[in-house]
Each structure stands twice: as structure tokens, then as C-alpha cells.
Amino acid sequence: MSMTLKVDACRSCGAQIVWGVTEAGKAIPLDYPADRRLVMVGTRGYSSAKYPGAPDVRSMLAFVSHFATCPDAVAHRKPRGDERREA
Secondary structure (H helix, E strand, O other), X not given: OOOOOXXXXXXXXXXXXXXXXXXXXXXXXXXXXOEEEEEEEEOOOOOOOOOOOOOEEEEEEEXXXXXXXXXXXXXXXXXXXXXXXXX
């Protein structure tokens, strides 16, 4: 499956990002480009007598949240509950 992503720039550090949507329906900036990673997806399918119960592994694209890599990420975080940003 091929997809076309609109590449944007982080307003703080200028890094290339794309936007995703979390399970909660909130926008999240993701580092671009994605890395190809090996991901365990279950324990059925490729198991063999030599490796019983071994997990199935697939190669897929994995994006990293830009909040984890942006040097200015703290400036973009919203306070939770009673937390307030220091001025």
C-alpha cells in the first residue's frame, strides 16, 4: 500500500515532520522520514519445530513522535490537570 504524505516543518526547530492522528483523535507530529523497523506482530505463522512459539516479525515503516526528538518540545506541551506552565 502506497501513501502520499504532506511534509511540513516544525515551527520551533524546522525539522521535517508529517502529521498523524492518535487513537484519541488528537493530531501528533511525527519525524519524517520514517525508519524501516522489524516489528513483532504475533506468535502464529512462521513458527517452526526448531523455534516453537517464535513471534512473527514484519518489516514496516515506524514513525517517531517529534515530541521525543524536538529540542523545543516542552514549549508545545499542553499542561494536564492542575499543571501550569512556568512563565
